[in-house]
Amino acid sequence: MSNSPNPVSEGGASAGSPDGHPEPLRVLLLGALGVVFGDIGTSPLYALRECFTAGHVQADRANVLGVVSLILWSLILVVSVKYVLFVMRADNRGEGGILALVTLASRSSDARSKRRQAAFVLLGILGAALLYGDGVITPAISVLSAVEGLNVATRVFAPYIVPISIGVLIALFSIQSRGTASVGRLFGPVIVLWFFVIGLLGAIAALRAPAIFLSLNPWHAASFLARNSTSGFFILGSVFLAVTGAEVLYADMGHFGKRPIKLAWFFLVLPGLVLNYMGQGAYLIGNPGNVENLFYRIAPPWLLYPLVALATAATVIASQAVISGAFSLARQSVQLGFWPRIWVRHTSPRAVGQVYVPFANACLLIGTVGLILGFRESGRLAGAYGIAVSATMLITTVLITYVARKAWKVPLPILVPISVVFLAIDVAFFSSNVAKILSGGWIVLLIALAAYLLMKTWRDGRDALKEGLGTAEIDFSNFVCEIQANRPARVSGTAVFLCGNPGGVPRLLLHNLKHNKVLHATTVVLSVKTEEIPRVAPENRVRVQGFGEGLWRILLSYGFSEDPDVPVALAAIAQPGLEFGSMDTTFFLGRETIVMTRRKSMTNWRKGLFRILSNNALDATYFFHLPPNRVVELGAQVEL
Numbered sequence: 001m002s003n004s005p006n007p008v009s010e011g012g013a014s015a016g017s018p019d020g021h022p023e024p025l026r027v028l029l030l031g032a033l034g035v036v037f038g039d040i041g042t043s044p045l046y047a048l049r050e051c052f053t054a055g056h057v058q059a060d061r062a063n064v065l066g067v068v069s070l071i072l073w074s075l076i077l078v079v080s081v082k083y084v085l086f087v088m089r090a091d092n093r094g095e096g097g098i099l100a101l102v103t104l105a106s107r108s109s110d111a112r113s114k115r116r117q118a119a120f121v122l123l124g125i126l127g128a129a130l131l132y133g134d135g136v137i138t139p140a141i142s143v144l145s146a147v148e149g150l151n152v153a154t155r156v157f158a159p160y161i162v163p164i165s166i167g168v169l170i171a172l173f174s175i176q177s178r179g180t181a182s183v184g185r186l187f188g189p190v191i192v193l194w195f196f197v198i199g200l201l202g203a204i205a206a207l208r209a210p211a212i213f214l215s216l217n218p219w220h221a222a223s224f225l226a227r228n229s230t231s232g233f234f235i236l237g238s239v240f241l242a243v244t245g246a247e248v249l250y251a252d253m254g255h256f257g258k259r260p261i262k263l264a265w266f267f268l269v270l271p272g273l274v275l276n277y278m279g280q281g282a283y284l285i286g287n288p289g290n291v292e293n294l295f296y297r298i299a300p301p302w303l304l305y306p307l308v309a310l311a312t313a314a315t316v317i318a319s320q321a322v323i324s325g326a327f328s329l330a331r332q333s334v335q336l337g338f339w340p341r342i343w344v345r346h347t348s349p350r351a352v353g354q355v356y357v358p359f360a361n362a363c364l365l366i367g368t369v370g371l372i373l374g375f376r377e378s379g380r381l382a383g384a385y386g387i388a389v390s391a392t393m394l395i396t397t398v399l400i401t402y403v404a405r406k407a408w409k410v411p412l413p414i415l416v417p418i419s420v421v422f423l424a425i426d427v428a429f430f431s432s433n434v435a436k437i438l439s440g441g442w443i444v445l446l447i448a449l450a451a452y453l454l455m456k457t458w459r460d461g462r463d464a465l466k467e468g469l470g471t472a473e474i475d476f477s478n479f480v481c482e483i484q485a486n487r488p489a490r491v492s493g494t495a496v497f498l499c500g501n502p503g504g505v506p507r508l509l510l511h512n513l514k515h516n517k518v519l520h521a522t523t524v525v526l527s528v529k530t531e532e533i534p535r536v537a538p539e540n541r542v543r544v545q546g547f548g549e550g551l552w553r554i555l556l557s558y559g560f561s562e563d564p565d566v567p568v569a570l571a572a573i574a575q576p577g578l579e580f581g582s583m584d585t586t587f588f589l590g591r592e593t594i595v596m597t598r599r600k601s602m603t604n605w606r607k608g609l610f611r612i613l614s615n616n617a618l619d620a621t622y623f624f625h626l627p628p629n630r631v632v633e634l635g636a637q638v639e640l
Contacts, residue, residue: 028260032260034188037265042314045315050382051238051239053379056231059291060288065214065285067235067281069215074239089408091254097250105399107407121459123395129449134322136447137368137388140371144377166372176361190314197310205279208283209283209286215278233432237429335530387437458610474504476505488513489517494579495522495523496526498590501527509588524552524553528556538572546575554570565625583630
């Protein structure tokens with residue numbers, strides 16, 4: 001990750017911005033509805049039900065008002081105030097998500113504080129790993145809870161709930177290659193219908209028991225917690241299910257921009273959710289014994305099967321929200337050095353934030369199907385749900401507080417009370433969700449731990465290699481002086497040597513000169529740098545430095561939302577003495593073979609894991625879009 005103090009222009013508004021995006025606002029709005037809000041929008045299927053099925057409290061009038069009030073004010077404080085109005089201001093040139101927030105925090109800190117920088121990197125890896133864990137469980141619980149609605153009408157479908165759910169998920173993951181925009185336009189009308197229907201059903205049910213409108217008073221939430229101290233604490237873990245899509249909402253911001261997301265939330269999503277939760281609460285006040293499949297209880301019998309079909313479609317969209325977020329996270333992880341090179345395919349020629357990552361898609365599918373086969377019921381999955389997201393939300397609050405103070409210069413008298421409220425809510429939710437570890441939460445933590453271990457190992461391994469290689473490399477200026485003093489034989493053509501250190505000379509250039517005793521007429525040392533911004537303007541893409549004797553150093557800069565296309569960037573250089581002809585240019589790459597040593601950079605088993613990751617990384621030829629017929633690879637052993 002670079003820490004360049006010079007801001008790099010994006011060359012326009014961000015990809016998700018309706019002001020700079022070529023697509024009109026209504027298209028972005030429909031796409032955002034079809035991708036961003038599926039997760040939080042399908043929480044009414046199970047959130048209120050889970051608050052009472054655990055047996056911690058009885059579904060009497062006072063408790064129902066208290067729990068519904070807790071859900072409503074959680075939506076207001078956590079989603080509306082914290083994320084939509086506050087956290088979404090922390091965009092890294094249009095990109096959102098935990099890694100974008102970490103980048104902003106790192107940029108705002110003192111560059112000399114290596115310990116603080118390391119802490120931010122650690123928080124970023126941890127937050128990303130936790131979101132990967134959430135990305136596996138969300139599709140499983142959402143689709144399974146929707147299909148289980150068939151049991152309300154008849155038990156005939158009971159043996160087929162799991163196979164139907166798996167079939168729906170396989171179909172969903174199989175269409176991801178079409179791209180986020182296509183999927184969003186396909187799902188947008190469905191999610192609009194979903195929020196309209198659940199809002200209408202909730203309003204009708206609420207009018208039958210108007211007392212439920214008292215839940216809008218936060219006093220009922222506070223009274224419930226005071227009256228049910230221990231039980232109320234455990235209930236918070238189920239209340240949290242109503243806001244689990246908020247972090248994904250922030251991660252998906254780069255796909256569509258802030259304005260469409262905010263408009264959709266306040267004018268459609270939030271009203272629909274509030275009305276439906278109040279409708280379920282109103283039904284529960286009159287029927288305290290009918291908690292199972294509570295969402296479907298407020299619908300008339302003739303609407304049951306169409307509602308199950310609509311709910312299934314909506315839960316597919318809920319899965320899409322976390323899938324899109326996982327794709328964005330995977331792309332940022334690769335570009336920021338948290339993950340090995342993998343295939344990242346941009347699915348829109350106009351919106352650079354929309355990508356498809358086959359590796360992440362396959363991992364999510366395998367993990368989701370495995371969870372459904374293992375838990376088989378959404379109620380059991382609910383016991384595992386929430387702990388990863390609550391931990392990520394806590395990390396987000398810590399980071400956004402730092403950014404608000406250091407980057408936005410928010411005065412302490414304003415910042416402290418806001419941060420204390422957010423931290424109190426996050427700590428309460430996280431503490432309550434910790435109680436779920438033994439009832440299934442361990443599986444999500446295990447997935448997150450595996451992701452964290454892989455990302456941390458890759459990051460530490462690359463840092464160890466850079467440190468070792470940095471001591472072996474000589475300065476480029478010294479190399480030029482050596483060439484001028486001892487002129488080697490020159491051959492025609494252009495040789496481009498890729499180098500990770502912009503100021504050094506790659507070992508493969510030194511080896512080529514040592515063993516072949518020749519130097520190309522035009523010799524270029526090329527470094528590709530990933531900036532901590534989504535996109536780099538074309539005028540800031542290339543930096544060229546000539547040293548005479550046909551020796552050049554070129555630095556190409558890309559944002560973490562861009563694919564580095566080296567031949568295209570080199571072809572655009574208009575510099576006398578530099579020619580990158582189609583057949584006259586040869587690209588030299590180093591093929592590293594990692595050798596285990598006694599160096600204390602990492603433990604031996606982590607070194608072995610790093611070697612596996614390195615061996616399976618996408619070849620640099622394809623990652624940098626180099627023509628394979630003009631690439632020469634020189635092998636070298638690297639000590640770790």
